[in-house]
Amino acid sequence: MSGAQAMAPALADLLExxxxxxxxxxxxxxxxxxxxxxxxxxxxxxxxxxxxxxxxVPALDRLLSGGLPRGGLVELCGRRSSGRFSIAMSTLAAxxxxxxxAALVDLGGHLDPQSAEDAGVDLERLLWVRPxxxxxxxxxxxxLLSTGFPLVVVDLGLPPVRGRFVxxxxxxxxxxxxxxxxxxxxxxxPYRVSGIAAGAAVSAGSARAxxxxxxxxxxxxxxxxxxxxxxxxxxxxxxxxxxGLVVAEVIAPLTLPSPPCGGRGFAQxxxxxxGGRGFAQxxxxxxGGRGxx
Amino acid sequence: MIACLFVPLFPLAARLRAEPEIKxxxxxxxxxNGSAARLVAATRKARRAGIEAGMxxxxxxxxxxxxxxxxxxxxxxxxxxEALLEVAESFSPRVEDAGEGVVYLELDGHPMLGVPGEITPxxxxxxxGRGAAxxxxxxxxxxxxxxxxxxxxxxxxxxxxxxxxxxxxxxxVVADGEEQRFxxxxxxxxxxxxxxxxATLDRWGLHSIGDFxxxxxxxxxxxxxxAGRALHATARGIDPRPLxxxxxxxxxxxxxxxxWPLATLEPFLFVGHAALERLVRRLETQALACTRLDVALxxxxxxxxxxxxxxxxxxxxxKTLLTLVRLELEARPPGAAVAGFSFTxxxxxxxxxxxxxxxxxxxxPDRLATTIARLAALLGSDRVGSPRSVxxxxxxxxxxxxxxxxxxxxxxxxxxDGRGLLSVRVLRPPVELEVLLENAPLTLPSPPDGGRGExxxxxxxxxxxxxxxxxxxxxxxxxxxxPWSLEEGWxxxxxxxxxxxxxxxTDGGLYRIYRDRDGGHWxxxxxxx
Numbered sequence: 001m002s003g004a005q006a007m008a009p010a011l012a013d014l015l016e017x018x019x020x021x022x023x024x025x026x027x028x029x030x031x032x033x034x035x036x037x038x039x040x041x042x043x044x045x046x047x048x049x050x051x052x053x054x055x056x057v058p059a060l061d062r063l064l065s066g067g068l069p070r071g072g073l074v075e076l077c078g079r080r081s082s083g084r085f086s087i088a089m090s091t092l093a094a095x096x097x098x099x100x101x102a103a104l105v106d107l108g109g110h111l112d113p114q115s116a117e118d119a120g121v122d123l124e125r126l127l128w129v130r131p132x133x134x135x136x137x138x139x140x141x142x143x144l145l146s147t148g149f150p151l152v153v154v155d156l157g158l159p160p161v162r163g164r165f166v167x168x169x170x171x172x173x174x175x176x177x178x179x180x181x182x183x184x185x186x187x188x189x190p191y192r193v194s195g196i197a198a199g200a201a202v203s204a205g206s207a208r209a210x211x212x213x214x215x216x217x218x219x220x221x222x223x224x225x226x227x228x229x230x231x232x233x234x235x236x237x238x239x240x241x242x243x244g245l246v247v248a249e250v251i252a253p254l255t256l257p258s259p260p261c262g263g264r265g266f267a268q269x270x271x272x273x274x275g276g277r278g279f280a281q282x283x284x285x286x287x288g289g290r291g292x293x
Numbered sequence: 294m295i296a297c298l299f300v301p302l303f304p305l306a307a308r309l310r311a312e313p314e315i316k317x318x319x320x321x322x323x324x325x326n327g328s329a330a331r332l333v334a335a336t337r338k339a340r341r342a343g344i345e346a347g348m349x350x351x352x353x354x355x356x357x358x359x360x361x362x363x364x365x366x367x368x369x370x371x372x373x374x375e376a377l378l379e380v381a382e383s384f385s386p387r388v389e390d391a392g393e394g395v396v397y398l399e400l401d402g403h404p405m406l407g408v409p410g411e412i413t414p415x416x417x418x419x420x421x422g423r424g425a426a427x428x429x430x431x432x433x434x435x436x437x438x439x440x441x442x443x444x445x446x447x448x449x450x451x452x453x454x455x456x457x458x459x460x461x462x463x464x465x466v467v468a469d470g471e472e473q474r475f476x477x478x479x480x481x482x483x484x485x486x487x488x489x490x491x492a493t494l495d496r497w498g499l500h501s502i503g504d505f506x507x508x509x510x511x512x513x514x515x516x517x518x519x520a521g522r523a524l525h526a527t528a529r530g531i532d533p534r535p536l537x538x539x540x541x542x543x544x545x546x547x548x549x550x551x552x553w554p555l556a557t558l559e560p561f562l563f564v565g566h567a568a569l570e571r572l573v574r575r576l577e578t579q580a581l582a583c584t585r586l587d588v589a590l591x592x593x594x595x596x597x598x599x600x601x602x603x604x605x606x607x608x609x610x611x612k613t614l615l616t617l618v619r620l621e622l623e624a625r626p627p628g629a630a631v632a633g634f635s636f637t638x639x640x641x642x643x644x645x646x647x648x649x650x651x652x653x654x655x656x657x658p659d660r661l662a663t664t665i666a667r668l669a670a671l672l673g674s675d676r677v678g679s680p681r682s683v684x685x686x687x688x689x690x691x692x693x694x695x696x697x698x699x700x701x702x703x704x705x706x707x708x709x710d711g712r713g714l715l716s717v718r719v720l721r722p723p724v725e726l727e728v729l730l731e732n733a734p735l736t737l738p739s740p741p742d743g744g745r746g747e748x749x750x751x752x753x754x755x756x757x758x759x760x761x762x763x764x765x766x767x768x769x770x771x772x773x774x775x776p777w778s779l780e781e782g783w784x785x786x787x788x789x790x791x792x793x794x795x796x797x798x799t800d801g802g803l804y805r806i807y808r809d810r811d812g813g814h815w816x817x818x819x820x821x822x
Contacts, residue, residue, distance in 0.1 A: 080764070081803040085822040086716040099701040101656050110718035112819075113682040113691055119714045123680055125698045129668055130676040140668055147664040148656050158718065158764040158820065209797045209821075211772050219774040221795045224715050224803070224821065 429464025
């Protein structure tokens with residue numbers, strides 16, 4: 001209340017033209033409890049709607065020149081435990097924490113809300129769709145793109161992918177839907193599925209679990225490291241104006257640290273209302289549970 | 294001022310509204326069965342060929358063999374009357390349902406009429422007269438949009454408005470106080486007198502309303518009784534009946550009685566699509582959306598089938614509603630041919646949102662509701678929603694709520710750092726495993742009770758028990774970490790008492806497995822990925 005009262009004379013001064021020379025009056029309008037004005041620089045520019053959508057995985061953002069392109073399809077494939085799902089969570093966290101709505105088409109129904117929340121996903125902005133078959137996943141993704149979701153993540157789960165083969169034309173159609181609505185479509189699959197439709201294809205491989213402890217002593221899962229390989233980058237070729245697709249081997253390491261809650265691996269998904277430290281105590285982590293960075 | 298909205302040949306107009314594809318044909322609507330069926334109304338094309346109301350159907354067919362005949366359909370007429378009322382309600386909150394294609398609406402205070410007061414007729418136009426005429430024209434256009442060819446009369450009393458609405462050249466505006474002068478030249482039939490009174494007046498040589506109005510009121514009353522006195526008052530433009538406004542309907546219904554029973558789904562959906570379109574158009578006029586759709590089917594030769602389809606969010610999308618009807622009927626076929634149907638929409642206000650100029654674009658609530666409804670129809674309502682975590686310790690805990698994202702922030706949020714965390718894919722349901730164990734000396738510090746020489750068990754090999762389990766898991770354990778104990782809900786019927794392990798197999802797979810201490814069975818319930 002006091003902030004609003006303090007702001008009133010400052011606003012009155014500004015409206016009368018007297019306060020323009022008073023820096024303090026302008027500052028009080030922009031800061032403090034009663035602040036009701038916003039700096040123009042704080043407003044998102046219309047151009048930001050065309051900026052790539054960051055995945056917040058530095059290696060992947062570097063490969064994709066800033067993140068997932070809006071209006072394109074990016075496919076990430078990798079075998080089991082290659083960090084695919086973690087990248088999906090990180091991307092969803094990046095989009096939803098910046099206020100954008102996002103949809104996850106989860107073919108295997110693998111989402112763990114607790115784990116997603118820990119990764120920074122704003123669950124209120126996340127629409128979770130669990131189709132049973134691949135065909136349903138593709139149909140759902142098309143509906144979501146046409147609704148205007150700026151980010152649609154399609155996770156095809158673990159191999160074998162449920163459902164019959166979907167023709168390339170379906171993926172081309174999805175890519176066109178993404179392009180016409182300016183949405184980022186991120187497909188995660190155990191093997192390449194989208195064929196020519198993908199603007200960029202990245203593979204995650206050479207995954208290695210990072211364990212703490214050694215020998216027969218107490219071991220703790222510390223994280224995962226994998227290599228991301230940009231196998232196809234049609235967008236870059238298009239930018240150069242040449243026809244056809246290029247296979248460019250750009251290799252960057254991916255490292256996923258364990259959560260900073262103290263527990264590793266299992267303990268992260270068992271995080272309890274007390275902050276997720278309940279199960280990390282037996283056996284206690286030797287280094288206090290720091291992430292691996 | 295009162296406006297009368299009147300649809301000539303209402304049974305025919307209602308039928309053509311339901312079947313617009315035959316409106317250019319020679320169509321007649323008849324009432325009754327078999328050869329005793331008599332025509333009630335016919336289109337202009339049929340009338341030009343000599344078809345008249347009152348003919349039997351065989352007579353009409355003898356004149357015009359290609360005549361398209363339809364029976365009177367009460368469901369159609371009821372829907373058309375509702376649609377007419379809704380058109381009127383989009384202009385005035387006080388609307389009276391006079392039945393059979395006649396609706397009165399009060400126009401006092403309408404902005405197009407300006408200050409309430411006298412309105413001069415169109416022959417001497419003034420701003421108020423032009424306003425009333427423009428308003429009448431707007432009402433006509435709205436009725437046409439609802440697929441009902443209507444006429445409009447505007448006057449100070451219901452009677453004058455009704456008579457004015459019956460005249461061609463609509464809209465017709467009668468100035469306040471000019472009712473008697475307006476009625477005078479018109480034939481007496483316009484007042485629709487009782488047959489006996491009409492015959493008497495004919496014998497008296499009276500043919501126009503003005504002639505009848507000139508007779509002394511007392512003499513008319515003594516000769517024609519109370520009915521004659523009332524008719525005389527109306528001839529003088531006196532109509533004491535006030536407007537009786539109706540309450541808005543709690544539901545919207547559209548239906549059709551089919552000429553032939555339909556035994557397959559596709560033809561039914563074809564006619565159902567048109568009915569749903571009409572229903573949605575009516576909802577639009579009231580700025581409402583459908584939140585629940587009731588489907589009532591008349592079965593052949595007898596019987597009823599009723600079902601209700603709840604929508605996750607109010608919608609006005611015909612395609613969505615039709616898809617839901619299709620899925621419902623495919624899932625539970627009615628079991629007999631359908632001879633008639635009605636769709637009843639339970640209305641609710643559609644979701645609205647303020648769009649932003651600068652922030653991230655918000656989703657259109659209407660389109661979002663439609664998409665969620667379609668996804669729920671395609672996949673099942675329990676497979677679409679917004680996930681939420683639940684208090685507790687079991688990894689599989691989960692709840693799903695309706696998706697209603699908050700509006701995007703007005704300003705750009707501060708970027709957060711990009712440290713990705715290792716996530717786990719939850720396997721629902723858990724995959725049962727066969728696990729080989731090795732006993733190893735306990736490496737943990739001895740418990741306070743001194744220990745009892747227990748050996749630590751450690752998984753050395755895992756394999757899915759069922760050959761067709763998905764995902765298949767098999768391999769030797771390279772690294773195992775655990776156990777972590779979990780005990781929850783021991784006071785319930787479904788307690789959890791488990792020992793968890795994180796294991797890395799030789800093929801590189803990272804799994805979360807647990808041993809159920811009650812039964813000793815092993816399961817995998819997560820894959821680190």
